[in-house]
Amino acid sequence: MLLRFHFLTVILVIGGLLVSNVHAIQTEPTPEIIARGKILYDRSCIFCHGVQGKGDGPAAFFGASYWAPRASDFTVGQYKFRSTASGKSHTDEDLFRIITNGVPGYMPPFVGWPEEDRWHVVSYVKTLHSTNSRHNEKPLETFQIGTQNVPLTVESIEQGRQVYFKFECDACHGHNARGDVPDFEAQDLKDNLGMPIRPTDLDLTNPYSFKNGAAAHDIFGTLMTGLIGTPMPSYADAFAQHEDDAWHLVHYILSLSQGSGP
Amino acid sequence: MDQFRPLVLGSLVTVFAIAVSSFPSPPEAQAIPAYARKYKVNCTVCHTRPPRLNTFGERFLENGYQMPGTEDGGIVGKKQLGDLTLDDVTNYLAFRLRGNFLRNFNFARKSPGPDVPGNPEDRTDFGWPETFQLFTGGTLTTNVGFFVDVTHDLPAGNTDIARGYFSLNNLGFHNLAHLRIGKFDPSAYSSFPLLRQQLDFVRPDVNSGVLDRIPLASNAFAAKFFGLFERDGTPIAPFRASLFHSPNEVGIDVHGRPFGDWFLYQVGILNGANETFGDSNNPKDWYVMVRLDQAESDLFSANISGFAYFGNNNAKVALNNSDVSWSQYGVSATVRYKMVDLYGAYVIDRVTDLPQALASGFDTTASGVTVEADVLATDRLLLSIRYDHLDAGGFLAQRKSNSLLALQAKYYLRTNIALFIRDDFNLRKAEGGVSPARNFRNAFLVGADLIF
Numbered sequence: 001m002l003l004r005f006h007f008l009t010v011i012l013v014i015g016g017l018l019v020s021n022v023h024a025i026q027t028e029p030t031p032e033i034i035a036r037g038k039i040l041y042d043r044s045c046i047f048c049h050g051v052q053g054k055g056d057g058p059a060a061f062f063g064a065s066y067w068a069p070r071a072s073d074f075t076v077g078q079y080k081f082r083s084t085a086s087g088k089s090h091t092d093e094d095l096f097r098i099i100t101n102g103v104p105g106y107m108p109p110f111v112g113w114p115e116e117d118r119w120h121v122v123s124y125v126k127t128l129h130s131t132n133s134r135h136n137e138k139p140l141e142t143f144q145i146g147t148q149n150v151p152l153t154v155e156s157i158e159q160g161r162q163v164y165f166k167f168e169c170d171a172c173h174g175h176n177a178r179g180d181v182p183d184f185e186a187q188d189l190k191d192n193l194g195m196p197i198r199p200t201d202l203d204l205t206n207p208y209s210f211k212n213g214a215a216a217h218d219i220f221g222t223l224m225t226g227l228i229g230t231p232m233p234s235y236a237d238a239f240a241q242h243e244d245d246a247w248h249l250v251h252y253i254l255s256l257s258q259g260s261g262p
Numbered sequence: 263m264d265q266f267r268p269l270v271l272g273s274l275v276t277v278f279a280i281a282v283s284s285f286p287s288p289p290e291a292q293a294i295p296a297y298a299r300k301y302k303v304n305c306t307v308c309h310t311r312p313p314r315l316n317t318f319g320e321r322f323l324e325n326g327y328q329m330p331g332t333e334d335g336g337i338v339g340k341k342q343l344g345d346l347t348l349d350d351v352t353n354y355l356a357f358r359l360r361g362n363f364l365r366n367f368n369f370a371r372k373s374p375g376p377d378v379p380g381n382p383e384d385r386t387d388f389g390w391p392e393t394f395q396l397f398t399g400g401t402l403t404t405n406v407g408f409f410v411d412v413t414h415d416l417p418a419g420n421t422d423i424a425r426g427y428f429s430l431n432n433l434g435f436h437n438l439a440h441l442r443i444g445k446f447d448p449s450a451y452s453s454f455p456l457l458r459q460q461l462d463f464v465r466p467d468v469n470s471g472v473l474d475r476i477p478l479a480s481n482a483f484a485a486k487f488f489g490l491f492e493r494d495g496t497p498i499a500p501f502r503a504s505l506f507h508s509p510n511e512v513g514i515d516v517h518g519r520p521f522g523d524w525f526l527y528q529v530g531i532l533n534g535a536n537e538t539f540g541d542s543n544n545p546k547d548w549y550v551m552v553r554l555d556q557a558e559s560d561l562f563s564a565n566i567s568g569f570a571y572f573g574n575n576n577a578k579v580a581l582n583n584s585d586v587s588w589s590q591y592g593v594s595a596t597v598r599y600k601m602v603d604l605y606g607a608y609v610i611d612r613v614t615d616l617p618q619a620l621a622s623g624f625d626t627t628a629s630g631v632t633v634e635a636d637v638l639a640t641d642r643l644l645l646s647i648r649y650d651h652l653d654a655g656g657f658l659a660q661r662k663s664n665s666l667l668a669l670q671a672k673y674y675l676r677t678n679i680a681l682f683i684r685d686d687f688n689l690r691k692a693e694g695g696v697s698p699a700r701n702f703r704n705a706f707l708v709g710a711d712l713i714f
Contacts, residue, residue: 046557047318047321047330059307059317059319059563062306062638065638065641104302106304108307109301110329111338112334113334208302
């Protein structure tokens, strides 16, 4: 028993070392890479995200002056657009994806940059996390989207519509999913900076407005992870035993845009 | 008429207030003119509010419509210009419609005769739009950009390629040199570009060829002299934007930030003031500008620029006389903090090579100041104030200085659709109709500015 325990520990430690080694390659790139990332960041990102990445660049307040979203604060080390479970750390790919695609409405896409440059900036952005937030970094837990067993059918869409109302998505996103909620002012939705936030920004019938991606698996991811710092909750627990319902919901959301997706 | 005016104004303010209060929600995410559509972002990513640029937008412009710091050719997707589709055309085309629905002017008319004091007049008229602008611009490929602005001036009834140029960017190494060639606005990269202010140019009143009332324009950028002529004999209106601050001159210029973000240089050479294609006199006009920037502070940026424009036989003082050289020097600066945008310019104009015979009756130095502050009071409401002062030059017998103050409230239904009310008034004592520069008392304007 004891032996077995030790054996397990050894395996875990070695495994851990291996994993953290792989991790180290990602998180601790060479000083040259970080220096290159900084040059690019200072030329392009600084105007919105600020010198130290606090989201306080000189152009930050003009983007959405009295409303969310302000440019992200990287020092917190917590990201809104993730492929990992709620409360968990982001992956480098998450940052890479946002830099590549931008955020509809608020941040331009940097897809025209060479891929290498985008990765260099990712490395640099991570150096902006405060030491405190680096300590708190939780282990990566990439969300398992799994295989999608639910076929896209009229019935599935109808079931999704029912889930939409059952989970009261309409309370925030409106009856028609366009975000016009009659008593919206009363709801007083705010993001974590205390800035008023509107799901109108997000017309669920317009896939171009999706910040976290508009493909089926992206929307599934959004539902499961939620958007940290905003009122959009994670539904991972709610769907834990009913993953099919989540896919129905995804199908319903996709059907709203009638295939006009990007 | 005098009793009528407060009534009209009162009811308009009320209508405006109702309009304002019935849209309490924030502007929606809107992808608007060409670049905004192309990158799927709001105009406020590049503009404080159009047409003013924020610090990010300035760098995007300087880099030839490519993301700052890169040479990405403005690429946003797989499609390139080679297989341009109709869908893509909207990534290159945009238009702007603007003008005043209602104009109420209080001034003393000059038209009874050039030397007869006119009667104070209170004139109200309607008209919208006054300007239709169609513009297209972007990148053709890496480091090659273009811009064309076709403007139709409805009251004047003319259509003009206001600006049209090619740009070659990042010559040598990144941000060393960006070349513009064509018809462009020289002041585009300075701390206070002519075409980036919230208070729009307001046309003069002209009655059977007599200038009754001056236009409302920024005095720092004006021609400033009374009694100057273009080389072909066309009189140069003292309030027309000119030289470094002309909206469109033909030539070549180069700018860049070779040492980093803190320093920008620009040098250019033009056919000459108001010389479109061809150059009636061979000597060219040329200019240099340097600008210092601080953009690495929290929620704050500031910059200051100084320029010198050297004119070379580019005007006349009296028709039969030889050419004079008309030059311009100045400084301008911008300070932005949070949602406040403060900017101003002080410009001195000088005429040299004046014929001896005219020397005693002609002031060869003139100057102008324009200072504007814009504040976003809410996400939808932009308040602006502008001060203008002109120390006029030219024939002593004709020249008139003036000082004006303008206030404007601009309300954004969306980030691309705005209504505004504006009032301009003369800070000095208004005079009779003898000089249109000083007969102006007050203007009240209600208008709209749409950009798609």
